[in-house]
Amino acid sequence: xxxxxxxxxxxxxxxxxxxxxxxxxxxxxxxxxxxxxxxxxxxxxxxxxxxxxxxxxxxxxxxxxxxxxxxxxxxxxxxxxxxxxxxxxxxxxxxxxxxxxxxxxxxxxxxxxxxxxxxxxxxxxxxxxxxxxxxxxxxxxxxxxxxxxxxxxxxxxxxxxxxxxxx
Amino acid sequence: xxxxxxxxxxxxxxxxxxxxxxxxxxxxxxxxxxxxxxxxxxxxxxxxxxxxxxxxxxxxxxxxxxxxxxxxxxxxxxxxxxxxxxxxxxxxxxxxxxxxxxxxxxxxxxxxxxxxxxxxxxxxxxxxxxxxxxxxxxxxxxxxxxxxxxxxxxxxxxxxxxxxxxx
Numbered sequence: 164x165x166x167x168x169x170x171x172x173x174x175x176x177x178x179x180x181x182x183x184x185x186x187x188x189x190x191x192x193x194x195x196x197x198x199x200x201x202x203x204x205x206x207x208x209x210x211x212x213x214x215x216x217x218x219x220x221x222x223x224x225x226x227x228x229x230x231x232x233x234x235x236x237x238x239x240x241x242x243x244x245x246x247x248x249x250x251x252x253x254x255x256x257x258x259x260x261x262x263x264x265x266x267x268x269x270x271x272x273x274x275x276x277x278x279x280x281x282x283x284x285x286x287x288x289x290x291x292x293x294x295x296x297x298x299x300x301x302x303x304x305x306x307x308x309x310x311x312x313x314x315x316x317x318x319x320x321x322x323x324x325x326x327x328x329x330x
Numbered sequence: 331x332x333x334x335x336x337x338x339x340x341x342x343x344x345x346x347x348x349x350x351x352x353x354x355x356x357x358x359x360x361x362x363x364x365x366x367x368x369x370x371x372x373x374x375x376x377x378x379x380x381x382x383x384x385x386x387x388x389x390x391x392x393x394x395x396x397x398x399x400x401x402x403x404x405x406x407x408x409x410x411x412x413x414x415x416x417x418x419x420x421x422x423x424x425x426x427x428x429x430x431x432x433x434x435x436x437x438x439x440x441x442x443x444x445x446x447x448x449x450x451x452x453x454x455x456x457x458x459x460x461x462x463x464x465x466x467x468x469x470x471x472x473x474x475x476x477x478x479x480x481x482x483x484x485x486x487x488x489x490x491x492x493x494x495x496x497x
Contacts, residue, residue: 175342175345175346175442175445176343176344176345176346176348176349176445176460176463177343177344177349177445177446177460177464178342178343179342179343181343181460182343182344185461185464189468210377210479210482210483211479211482211483212482213479213482275342278342278343278344293343293344293348294352296343297344297352298492301356301471301491302491304468304471304472304475305471305472305474305475305478305491306475307472307475308471308472308473308474308475308476309475309476309478309479311472311475311476312377312378312380312476312479315377315378315379315380316377316378324468324469324472325465
């Protein structure tokens with residue numbers, strides 16, 4: 164490689180507004196996956212001894228908004244997956260929508276330079292902030308992919324993976 | 331929000347070298363998921379009428395390297411998922427490793443400004459280059475999450491999701 168080609172890889176890939184839109188697009192798709200489950204199956208169905216999709220969705224809810232609050236407020240409170248225990252799909256979706264606003268607001272309060280700074284997220288995950296945020300998105304896609312298998316096993320066609328902001 | 335807070339969201343989130351490392355970390359994990367399947371199950375096992383994990387891995391192979399070649403060489407040849415038909419795990423892993431090098435080399439040949447430019451990938455997916463590349467990674471995490479369900483259904487413990495470059 165020439166030095167010109169090498170220098171390329173240190174340049175900007177995407178900006179933070181684009182990353183936030185990307186994340187919220189994924190969250191919109193995950194919301195539609197939650198909706199696609201029959202109420203009973205959302206809370207009871209699983210494969211291979213894994214968690215129900217409701218449990219996975221609660222995990223996602225317990226990460227995104229609380230993590231961004233921690234980053235913005237420099238707090239290292241532990242991750243708490245027991246703070247929210249929904250008993251209906253409606254309750255789960257309502258909380259999901261609340262967190263959509265929290266994520267939007269708190270993400271936009273992170274000063275640009277902090278994305279590259281290290282932070283001890285939840286008092287446990289000491290990584291650059293951008294890596295922690297990428298992890299939230301990766302983790303959501305990972306579990307949602309598992310939700311797709313659950314839906315197919317239930318004979319339900321999942322939403323198109325590539326449609327992010329469709330309603 | 332104040333104007334200072336709003337301006338934050340247009341700043342740099344991560345650079346392209348970090349994105350490439352992130353992607354190759356995911357590819358390293360996917361490689362270990364392929365390895366975790368017994369040879370026969372890799373090519374024959376599936377749940378809910380879905381594809382085998384070998385088919386999913388071939389899809390991933392048919393996207394990453396060929397897409398980057400298309401972007402760098404400004405070619406819009408169609409996606410071809412039939413070009414590589416492995417019959418053994420060894421063959422699949424060898425091709426995976428070849429593509430690791432292709433992805434490294436071609437990603438580093440993309441000039442920084444092109445990530446924000448639109449390109450008609452495979453003559454079919456007209457999006458900014460950064461969005462197409464994010465999609466490759468998302469798609470890999472999505473299908474690998476499904477592979478995790480297959481492994482668990484087979485009674486096999488998958489690799490840790492958060493270990494990317496472990497061997």
